Amino acid sequence: MKKQVSALNTFWIVEYLKNNFLNMNFTGILNQVNRERPFLIENLKTGKIEPVSILHLTDTAYWLSNEFMIKLYATVQARVPDPNLAYKIGKSCCKSDHILKTAIGIPLLGPYRLLKIISKENKKYNRTKESLILKIEKGRVVIRLIHNNNIIVNQFAIDWHSGIFESYARISGATNIRINATCVEKGPEKYGDPGRGIWDFDIHFQYRNLGTRIFNAILSQIPSIKTIIINSNKIQAEYNEQILNRDRIIREKADKLKAIHDKLFKVERENIKRKLQNISTELVATEEREKRLIAEDLHDSVSQSLALSLFKIKNITGSTLMGNLDELTTVEKTLEKAVSDLRSLTFQISPPILYSLGLEATIKWLVSDINTRNELKILFNNNIKNPAQIEDTLKTVLYRSVRELIINILKHSNAQTAQVTLSLLENQFIISVEDDGVGFDTGCLENRNSLGFGLINISDRIKALGGDIEIYSEPGKGSNILILSPLLAWSENLE
Secondary structure, three states, X not given: OOOOEEHHHHXXXXXXXXXXXXXXXXXXXXXXXXXXXXXXXXXXXXXXXXXXXXXXXXXXXXXXXXXXXXXXXXXXXXXXXXXXXXXXXXXXXXXXXXXXXXXXXXXXXXXXXXXXXXXXXXXXXXXXXXXXXXXXXXXXXXXXXXEOOOOOOOHHHHHHHHHXXXXXXHHOOOEEEEEEEEEEEOOOOOOOOOOOOEEEEEEEEEOOOHXXXXXXXXXXXXXXXXXXXXXXXHHHHHHHHHHHHHHHHHHHHHHHHHHHHHHHHHHHHHHHHHHHHHHHHHHHHHHHHHHHHHHHHHHHHHHHHHHHHHHHHHHHOOOOOHHHHHHHHHHHHHHHHHHHHHHHHHHHHOOOHHHHOOHHHHXXXXXXXXXXXXXXXXXXXXXXXXXXXXXXXXXXXXXHHHHHHHHHHHHHHOOOOEEEEEEEEOOEEEXXXXXXXXXXXXXXXXXXXXXXXXXXXXXXHHHHOOXXXXXXXXXXXXXXXXXXXXXXXXXXXXX
């Protein structure tokens, strides 16, 4: 076992437990500590390697490892569920023989010199950390404990140090002692992790001059005065325990808040991951839907025209050419229509005028082009005087969204009338696509496998670029879909 912590520390633990818990089973404690892996130590008298026993814990000549101490702390704390146990053990150090042997001379040193000496001689009893005096001022000393790499520091150890510092300050003649422990760096949670545990102990107290301290030290030997001092110390100890309880409650609440934060962060991360997966799925579905729409348009217009032309040409073969002029004329018109439809379809997919003449002119052309090829005649209303200033990417999304909404009307609405209206309101460009068709239940928007998928996809694309969409519809009452887009620059464009 590594020699890192003097058994003087375990001696204090054993002494406190013996004095306050008469039935404490130390063999059971050590069996629990050694359950996962036995801790072995060299017997200084026989030289033999043997399991750690109560004899080693109370002989200050032995040294123990940080790992052993951490497991010992946890086991003791589990058997004595007092949240202030470690602090009380540390505070009781001044009652041990090792301290009482020099107690007469300690008041002569005073709290400042004593705390300096403790900080300087720290490594005599603990090789896991370095102790520094950060600040000394009237009624205050700040001590920093910097632990070595690969050393675990838990709250038990910190509370214990708070008790020890109070214990030494008290026997040096200080009164009204308050200690605040602050974590500068938490350090590793398990062995092998990076980092070093760094804690600051801010010690506040009141003190008297040398003559008063000597006089008080003499008085404290008088039985009646000693009783008063003991009672006073008990009151001070209760006050300090209240402070320690307050700090523990604050730590527990901070830990709960951190746990809630981590949980919310995890949930939000999962939500983002799920949204990204949905977007990826929708992108693939959108691409496939666009391909299907193009294929359907080609099949319904260009393919049928070409097939009809091919059929007529085959019928002309083998007969006189002059006798089939009417058929050739029909074929010519059919091919011209096929070429026109193909150009129209290509133009709809990526209209050049979108970037040259603007969104308003392009939507007007789209409505006009669709009207020439369908029975339903869509009205177009443009309430905008000058072209709106819209970012190019959003402009493309808006155009394709309007096209998809119109196609939905043609395929699903059974509408008698429909209209597309462009307008401006404050700093927003608004497109209204309205029909008097069969309408739909807006609850379908929650189902991405139904009609709602297309509308949600439109909404997601527009919102991703800073826009918004409002959908109004009821079964049998038609629908009105408003697309709201931010402008790059506001101008008085209303007629």
